[in-house]
Amino acid sequence: MTTFTISRFLSLFICTLFGHALLAQSQYELKAGWMSAPISQVKEKGEAISTSSYSTAAWAPAVVPGTVLTTQLHNKQIPDPFYGMNNERIPDIYTTGREYYTYWFAKDFTESTPQKGEQVWLHLRGVNYSSDVYLNGRKLNEKTHHGMFLRQTYNITPYLAKDGNNRLAVLVYPPDPVGKPNGGQGGDGTIARNVTHQYVAGWDWIQPIRDRNTGIWDKVIIEKTKQVNLKNPHVITLVPGKRKPNGPQQPATVKVTAELENPTSEKIRGVLRYTLDGKTVSKKVSLPANSTQKVALDDLVLQNPKLWWPNMYGPQHLYPLHLQFLVNGKTVSDEETVQVGVREIQTVWNERTRSMQVNVNGQPIFIKGGNWIISDAMLRFSDARYDAEVRYHRDMNLNLIRIWGGALVERPEFYEACDRYGLLVIQDFWMTGDANGRWVDPLKADDQWTRRKYPDDHGLFLRSAADQVKMIRNYPSLAMWCGGNEITPPAGILTALQDSILPELDGTRWFIPYSNADSMSFNTIGGNGDGPYTIQPISQFWAYRTWPFNSEVGSVGVGDLESLERFIPKENLVAPQYLGKDHKPSEKVDSVWTYHTYTGVGYEQHILPYGAPTDIRDFTRKAQLVNYDQYRALMEGFSSHMWDWYTGTIIWKTQNPWTSMRGQMYDYYLDPNAALFGLRNGGEPLHVMFDPVDSMVMAVNNGFEMKRDLMLVATAYDMAGKSTSLGQLIVEINPSTAKKYFPLKGNLRRLGNEKGVFLSLRLLDLDQNVISNNFYWLPNAAGNYTGLNELAKAKVHVTAKQIEKGKMEVTLSNPATNTVAFFNRVSLIDPQTNERILPAFYSDNYISVPPGEQQRITVEYTPVEGAASPAITVEGWNVEKLTLPVTTTGSAGR
Structure with missing residues (x-):
């Protein structure tokens, strides 16, 4: 089926459903066929450029959505900045000046002159940073538009060409200031004076993005309606009581509002209505001329609803809600469809842990999360990539993603994937402690007090925040808002967010002032409330009590050789040389590795027990053993103290939007390393595990039901493959509980004293099906894995x-x-x-x-x-x- 055929099929289907002849509303994206040129090569003004008589034949093809760099890369004007040292060959905007990356983008499109009563709208979902917009010789915005996170909408009905041939031209300016990439977090910090993302000036996991992602970075859409434009629908679901995923449900309540815009010079009467689960709710509306009105419909009581649950706790059911405005109750003017997840998120203070506890549909959810930066550092987003990345998070047995404050509010397609896979989301606003002044920092251009007032335009920040809240507030996966990364916004912004914008535009979600606030996780230890970040001894995750809801912990993730070969030149594929003496880490590392932010602190102590690496392949395979062990232990250690020490943990970090070599479960090319599977194992909803501190066999049950009649089986294997039974026991485990069963200390010490030992732990059901399977490799008495190097070849x-x-x-x-x-x-x-x-x-x-x-x-x-x-x-x-x-x-x- 072609796109046209699919669209026509859907239109006819909906028309039949509601008994009308034809839908007036349609929309399409302006994607292919854009042209671009740097402003330095264009003398004419926008009024001339946006006419069809102006020739763009000398311009270059442009990538939209995209940036100046993605366009230059497409036209082979720059090398791939993600490979080797190529990024150093691309001029940085701080050196070139802003004009170098100030670009024109133009697009010809066909749209017929609207018939009477029809309206045509232009939507720009994201431009970084400032823009002037022209159509057919007319400037659409009276003043230059500013702000990466503020959408633009223009009623272009009066400006469309009579012959249907139209030209859109957009002049895009970079942020101002662009920030100096001096090696600091966010460079010299001045990028934060804008309302934009901060990592583009460089961070400890990425090199600077040379154009600071200047461009039309998100979708450009043409929308057609009748007289009234239906926009910003808002759906809230209330699920009282304590629910379970299965069985009959008590009713839930659905509350719906929407904005109706009447751009005409006449009063319009009509009906706003929606249909959900076969039920229809409607309301008569009268709209004054040239007005926008928010309309609330009557509540719908949904009987025996199918609920939406986080990953591992239940299914992710979604109801399509079709919302329409009908002029005079007959003609469809506009419509929107919202996928509704019926769920309610509550937060309660856990007095035992002294941290916030997240409940969904009345049930406690132990948070197992990952910190997310952005899907692609050059903003090359796609539905398929979003789906793959979020699916990997689901496959890691995580139930939450936190979107870090130095990036952006993700695109709607990201939240759609989170809805499908059951990943709750914490959404930070655009603040970071590094650039926004939490610490004294000699790399920053301004002092701490000045940086605490960033950005320069507080009003733009708040308008952008309100706009982005409206864009994503209907997604059931969105669970919490956060003022910023490791810092609160300035007082005026913070007050407006928590006292007016969020209560008025959302009102259902927990607002965290900043990512490690005491209201999230009471910090009795000191410091920032985050970490540790380096590789830890396995026992550390079990024995050391960290912050009770830790927003950032852990950081390894070097890929295997196949991963490194994708972005490191062959001559630089050299394993780090370990030079440390007396247990003090020291490494000699290739400069390309350093450029791609390899951090070896800790790898040395953890790889050397397997034997010093002989070459790059040997290094990367031993790194995978470390990766697997680290993340299995991290999640097992936190889970072992569920509701006692902790209400949750969020890993720093689970993915990289660049070819970085730190903090990732899969690489930029979407190739998983062993960390993903170690985390998957350690985060099983029903999981058997080994506590290395007291040598106890444990099990954890994250679910809401008692687990009975399970056989716990512990078996040791020596390096020759000989097995020794260490015990088996019929067990049961309460809901949302971690429990100890029996010790193995003496037997393991005896069996693994010289060469180490393998430990197999399993939970079986009454039919002897394996419910949980966990396989450890344990070192000898000296802490080395000498036996692994003596393993005979196994022909499988x-x-x-x-x-x-x-x-x-x-x-x-x-x-x-x-x-x-x-x-x-x-x-x-x-x-x-x-x-x-x-x-x-x-x-x-x-x-x-x-x-x-x-x-x-x-x-x-x-x-x-x-x-x-x-x-x-x-x-x-x-x-x-x-x-x-x-x-x-x-x-x-x-």
């Missing part, structure tokens, strides 16, 4: 078969005569290039298979029409790499 049998389109099943079988087949990475590859297919979603990975057993995982991806059938590779610590095709019947390897 592998099958790979397609079970449905885009989904295959891989089975690893380890004969009983083998030792443990340890730490195997399964990869889906293109057999023609031998490169990994990305993104791909694995039910598990970096898996170990004891002798006489097998492990089965599924792999999902999106097939490309005409592409070769994929293949599978398997490679482990003591398993040689093998490649085999995927067939419909299964194929066997060694």
Whole structure:
């Protein structure tokens, strides 16, 4: 089906549903066919440029949505700034001056002259930073528009060309000031004088974006309506009481308001109505000429509702709500559709932990979150990339994403993905302690007191905040607002946000003054309420009590060799050399690694127990052992103290929008490293685990139901593959509880004294199905993993078969005569290039298979029409790499 056919089908369907002949409303995006030129090469004014007689033949094709850099990259005017040291070859705006990156963008489009009663609207969802907008020789904005986060809408009905051939021209200016990229967080900090994102001047996980992301960075949309424009609908759901995901539900209440804009010179009467779950609510409305009016409809009591739950706690049901305005109750003027998740989020102070506790539908939700920067540092957003990244967070068994304050309010498509996958969202506003003056900082241009007043235009900040609240407030995944990262906004902004803007425009969500405020997590330890950030001894996560709702903790994530090869030149693929003595870390690191923000602090102490790396491949495979162990231990340690020490934790950070080498579960190219799967394992909703501090076997139940009749089985394996039973026990565990069962200390010390030992913990149901499977590798008495380096090769049998389109099943079988087949990475590859297919979603990975057993995982991806059938590779610590095709019947390897 073509796009036109789909649109027409939907229009006819809705018309039939509501008994009307044809919908007046439609919209389309102005995407392809844009042209661009730097202002230095254009002498004419916007009035002339925006006429069809002006030739843009000498201009270059432009990327919209995009930035000046994405346009230059598309036209091969610059090298890929994400590869090697290429970013150093691109002129920085601080050096060139703002005019260098001030650009014209022009787009020709066809739109017929509106018929009587029709209105045509131009929407610019995001321009960074300032813009003048012209259409067919007319300037649409009387004054230059400022602000990255303030949408623009123009009624262009009177300005459309009679012959239907129109030209839109937009002059885009960079932020002012642009900030000096001097190596500080946000450079010299002056980028924060604007209402824009701050990371573009550089941070400790990214180099500066040379144009500061100047451009038409978000969608440009033409919308057609009849006389009245329906906009900014607002849907609130109330779910009283304490609910469970299954069974009959008591009623929920749905509250709906919307704004109606009448741009005509006549009073208009009509009906505002919506339909939800087969029920219709309507209200008669009279709109004065040239007015905008907010209309509240009667509440709808939804019987036996299907509720929306966070990931791991229940399904994410969404109801389509169709909202329309009908002129005189007959002709559809405009309509909007909102996907409604029926849920209610409450926050209560937990006196035991002294931190905020998040409840959804009356149930306590132990927060397992990840800090998110932005999907792409150069703002190259797509629905597919959003879906993949949010799905990875779901697959990590997380239930929350915090959007960091140095970036932006994400695009609606991001929240749609969070709605689908059950990820709650904390949305920061655009403040950071680094640039906005929390600390004295010699790298900053202004003193602390001056920076505390940033941005320069408080009114623009507040208008932008109100606009963005309206844009995303209907998404059920959006759970909390936050004033800023590690700092409150200036007093006037803070007061307006918490006392007027949010109560008036939202009113249902918790507002946190800043990301580590005492009202979120009472800080009795001192410091900022964040961290630690470096690699920790495994026992630290279990024994050291940190902040009770920690907004930022943890930071490793170097990828494997295949990941590094994508952005580091071959000559720079050199493993760090460890020079430390007397347990003091010291490294010699390649300059390209340093440029891509490699931080080795801690890797040395944790890699050396496996043996000093012999080359880059050896380094990266040992790094994966560290990654897996770190993030499994982090989530297990926090979960072991659920509701006792903690109400939640948020990892710093889970993804990178640039080719950085720190704080990530998957790389910029969407290739997961072992950290993702260690976190997935440690965050299971029902999970068996080993406390390394007191050697206790534990289990944690995050759910709302008692778990009974489970068999807990503990088994040790030595380096030859010999197994020793360490005990088994029928167990039960209460809802939302972590519980200790029995110790293993003496047995483990004896079995692993010289070479270390493998520990397998499992929970089985009455049918002996594995409910939770956890496999540890433990060091010897000296803290080294000497036994791993003596493991005999294990020849495993592998099958790979397609079970449905885009989904295959891989089975690893380890004969009983083998030792443990340890730490195997399964990869889906293109057999023609031998490169990994990305993104791909694995039910598990970096898996170990004891002798006489097998492990089965599924792999999902999106097939490309005409592409070769994929293949599978398997490679482990003591398993040689093998490649085999995927067939419909299964194929066997060694």
